[in-house]
């Protein structure tokens with residue numbers, strides 16, 4: 001018999017969400033997550049994936065993954081520290097370190113998992129973490145898990161950060177103080193002010209941690225936000241994901257050898273959760289190789305991003321202040337934003353609405369993620385559909 005209390009809890013809370021229109025119905029794709037996708041038999045231009053470089057369906061990655069399965073099987077067989085470290089995992093980490101320009105790298109099963117692992121391996125209840133108020137959920141959870149005091153600073157507000165860094169370090173309350181930020185903020189596409197963050201960190205001897213999930217493959221010719229600013233020597237933790245621009249799955253921290261040595265003996269998801277599969281490791285390595293050999297995909301991504309932005313802006317849409325290919329289209333009112341996204345869908349564009357509480361009230365937006373795999377024809381078609389719905393709904 002199932003628990004009555006649980007049943008009641010689920011019943012109450014699910015109907016509450018549904019009444020408020022906050023229950024998210026998940027759309028299943030009937031195709032690969034490429035530039036055009038199929039849902040319920042309908043073809044849609046896909047402006048919602050994080051597959052920035054189109055590598056999720058890259059034939060070279062697919063071939064490498066198939067080969068790996070044939071030679072190495074489908075699973076790693078154990079956690080990394082028992083005997084689940086295959087030569088393939090070492091090769092992935094070596095390749096990543098070369099790409100990021102750091103001494104060493106540790107890889108994890110996902111980016112989320114990586115933030116759970118790495119923050120609490122270094123920070124504890126005697127420490128404090130200065131965290132940008134718009135940091136990703138996995139950073140917030142990773143910070144909480146560490147039990148360190150979390151001090152939020154206003155988004156990209158360097159005066160606020162400086163003030164709070166000064167207070168935290170001069171208070172004598174904490175052993176270590178870390179500053180942690182997204183490299184690229186995915187809701188607006190803005191870039192963290194890393195040169196100033198690094199300078200403040202130097203002044204107050206802060207540990208620096210950059211989550212570059214949306215910067216890797218995008219900024220710094222693909223090597224990320226830290227490389228973009230030339231700060232490889234100033235940032236202690238360069239965290240990244242292998243699941244967005246890299247197109248596969250996994251996460252990693254790039255940094256000094258000593259840091260990586262420590263994470264390999266102290267991060268719990270590395271010690272207690274099985275390593276990524278041979279196919280994942282090999283496909284991710286192949287992706288890094290492609291990115292190191294050529295910046296063509298990266299350039300195509302930026303060209304497509306600029307093209308989409310220009311098209312929407314010329315129509316009179318508010319595309320915010322993005323500094324990356326991420327292209328928000330700010331509609332404002334929550335209901336109108338959701339309706340706008342629904343109409344786009346009906347006309348053949350898949351672009352998700354993002355509303356309060358994910359973004360501030362009244363700044364609801366449809367977020368567009370152009371990729372290197374989109375053709376001009378696809379983007380033109382999407383822009384035409386935007387125009388139609390924009391006029392129909394009186395947004396432009």
Ligand SMILES: *Cc1c(COP(=O)(O)O)cnc(C)c1O
Pocket residue numbers: 110111112113136138139182186211212213214241242243244249250251
């Ligand atoms: C997506 C994302 C993650 C999680 O990465 P996964 O590899 O998908 O688990 C972590 N941090 C940020 C900023 C992200 O955008």
